[in-house]
Amino acid sequence: MILPFSPPCHPYSFLLLHSQEPLPPNNMSKQFDLVVKNGIVVTSGDTGKLDIAIKDGKIAHLAANISEDLAEKVIDAEGAYVMPGGVDAHAPVGGLGNVRTTLRPARVRRSAEGPPRLSRSNRWEESLLQVVENYDARAKATGSYCDYAYHVIITRPELETLKVELPVIVGKWGITSCKLFMTYAALQLRDNELLDVMYEARRLAITTMIHAENGDLISWLTDKLEERGMVEPRYHAESRPPVVEMEATSRAIVLAEMIQNPVLFVHVGSASAAEVIRNAQTRGFPVFAETCPQYLHLTWEDLKKFHSPQCFENSKMICSPPPGPDDSDQEALWTGLRNGTFTIYSSDHCPFRYGDIDGKALGIVQHEESMQSVTCPVDQDHVHEVMHGKSGHFKYIPNGCPGIETRLPLLFNYGLLEGRITPERFVELTSTAPAKLVIFDLLQFLNSRTDALMLIVWVISSKRCTLAWPLRRR
Structure with a gap:
């Protein structure tokens, strides 16, 4: 099945070879199930022209010239990059309120990706184990066409949670990371609570992920903007200027460094926060960082493009932290991807439908002033009528953007093909580093006896972009 794909500046297509499902019994005279020939094989440390032979879901052999006669199926990857599949280390699929992607609908979008990482909040009325x-149970009931694993979001760092439940979650469930928030009233932890969780995370040797924004400063700035009537979607970014992220990042590093707990800063969007992280890294402290596509391709100007008193379109681009004010932040982030400031590149896939009564439309539905003139029923059938001619309030708009489909293509195009990063660095950011950091060391190398979870063959051409489905026979 071939699906159209919107082409960026440098058209390409990519072919996915998925081997999680067993191939049918092969001819006994054939040594391998599949051979990928003539490709440019790329790992995080090296690049070379090799053939890859796969047997029983594992890479069985790598050599310069494997005979086609030895394989049941052969794919000619002449001139194409052959890379490990991506590992998206941060994708809150169906885990934060009304996020509109679940595991099963994401199967198509995620087909170039390896094991995703899903977040779920520890609600106040539930134990962490129950969450x-x-x-x-929800994930299993929905079904999935890809491997997945979990993060846990800790919002109630009580003794029972940290000393009893968290060790069980790590030991029984194999969860290797927890996420902490420094903003959002329902999720925000105080400094002493951050320290409590970091201390236990260090003891259990799990990754501490941090959403670094100063929630109190955001609340104060939001109040000041409201006093001036500056509440349209474009003002979301002005309620969260770069200093909000920079201050929280600095504070979290101080706390983590005091107890020597490694931390991973997720969705870093500003040059100033990246600089703070780089400074800590140069001191030798184990600070890791992630950035995402939206911060490399959007700015405050994108929030202003659709701005008018009767327009709500720019709510689609609201996320937290917001992208930088201008493209100088983007260039600083690209530099960080090159020089190692950023350990991983993730999607932070957190989409809310624009025309959904529980999605971005909440920015209007929950804003009393916008709703004063509404006479129709406030339900999904009338959502566009409810939204028409209104701009709403940014503080009620769910924060989040999609990214699963575009994470790899955007970095491949604007990073690798435009010379900002090397092929090896592409693999490091999208596959090897996230696997090592939060999952396992399985995808570090494309070597003999490694599970062939997935290979991606990137074909660069002047033709229109297409997405070729995983080659699987049932």
């Missing part, structure tokens, strides 16, 4: 069990 994980409930979410796992």
